Amino acid sequence: MIDRASLYDMKIEDLQPLEEAGVVEKEKIRIRGLNVWFSKKQVLQDLNFGIMNNSITAIMGPSGCGKTTFIRALNRMNDLIDTCRTKGEVLLDGVNIYGNGVDVFELRKRVGMVFQKPNPFPKSIFENVAFGLRVHNMANGQRLKEEVEQALREAVLWDEVKDRLNESALRLSGGQQQRLCIARALAVKPEVILFDEPCSALDPTATAKVEDLIRRLGENYTVVIVTHNMQQAARVSDMTAFLYLGKLVEYGSTRDIFTNPRNELTEKYITGRFG
């Protein structure tokens, strides 16, 4: 198989036949000419790259480089901000999510999100996971219980909470809350999961657990994780994109980025000379 990253300049139309022939890895998301403004300030500038199917892509960069804005462009959470304006395309399985007639709520079902700080609903553990399933009429009765259990198992939380499903989610520890949020996102069966610095509010032990979990999720889901922690990017991800001042500086396999960066800026950043 050809390393997809080496072809990132190629047009998606030219790549698709190669994907179908199995010569290159399948791309889940393709970002084309993505620009984002908040009021007059341009936060993202002309991003172009692809995110591989069933892999983990880390978005790395110093504070204020647009990492969070970028990841929130992938499920259109930026739409909630009045001053935000987006230009360009984000293709999910080849369909532009900013195109006409796209149901943004359907999109967010397919592209789940886990936030910086654990944000469980002030409801029971069970209801947190069941919420999405109920609202989307995806399961009820016995099915609902099974689905909730499955999501909690997938998030490696089941054994810790199976005897206290009716307790308040707010009584869980920070790390457990974050895994609950992951279970909540998994329950509605997304294809892509976005993690926005998921460990920044967690202690090292909880961080290790969440990182393990993310690595495991990368086998069945397309995962995009924003982090300003370089070690985390190195530990967790298959591919790494380095953003600086809203521009994509470098994108490639995590191994290459960390051992053999092509760009001077990337090298400076990963060797800790700025950031």
Place this chain on the structure above:
Amino acid sequence: MMIKRITVRRIVDKLVASLALLSVIIAIIPLAGVIIFVTSKGLPAINLEIFTSLPRPPDEIGGGIGNAIQGTLILIGLASMVGLPIGVLSGIYLAEYGNNRFGSLVRFIADTLSGVPSIIMGLFAYVVVVLATRSFSAISGGIALGIMMIPVITRTTEESIKLVPNTIREASMALGVRRWKTIVLIVVSAARSGIITGIMLSIARIAGETAPLLFTAFGSDLWATGLNQPISALPLVIYRYAISPYASWQAQAWGAAFILVSMVLILNIGVRLIARGKYRR
């Protein structure tokens, strides 16, 4: 020098703390006084008959204010039917969509409305309902009280919804849940106890209102038979009996006051127990 300064600080610290404590005690005195006074004067008048009977002329022994209790409950119910949905929905609107000129205008109107003397509310209901229907009625009283509830509920609902962290709104939206469903299922549910507190406050406030009922509900010596008929209410009875020269009526006025205060108290405690957030830390 150093030691001296610390001593001064300590004295000032103690002084401020005792001043604060003193203010609290002064604030509690009238509150406790009202409750003790109403209880000691009102409790002797309480018996089964006062709850179940109709008023009797002052020279007859016995009689009750059952119809006033019934009337107050009906009026609270009617007022809630007016004030609750409008108040809660406007509060939701202001908190979630009210970040604009119109929102500020509504907020200003609500604040003004809550400052309008209650007798004006009665006058309003009198002109709009009583004159139009040519009859004093429970409905007109309920409307007058309901309008008084609106601004209180609106603002407390707005404030408690604004306290709901934005992160859980985002969590819901990120699951693909539509905005209105997020508001109803997550935001309002999270703000539930604050909203209910606001509702309780407004009910407590209107339950004891006399002025708006003077020319709307008007009062009656009979059991309520229809919402389009004049209806009795506890504050009206207290007012009428307390200024009467008859000792038996005055005693019953104290009884009515005791019942009214107890009703508000029980309502408060009850709803607070129900609303107590099940999912707290």
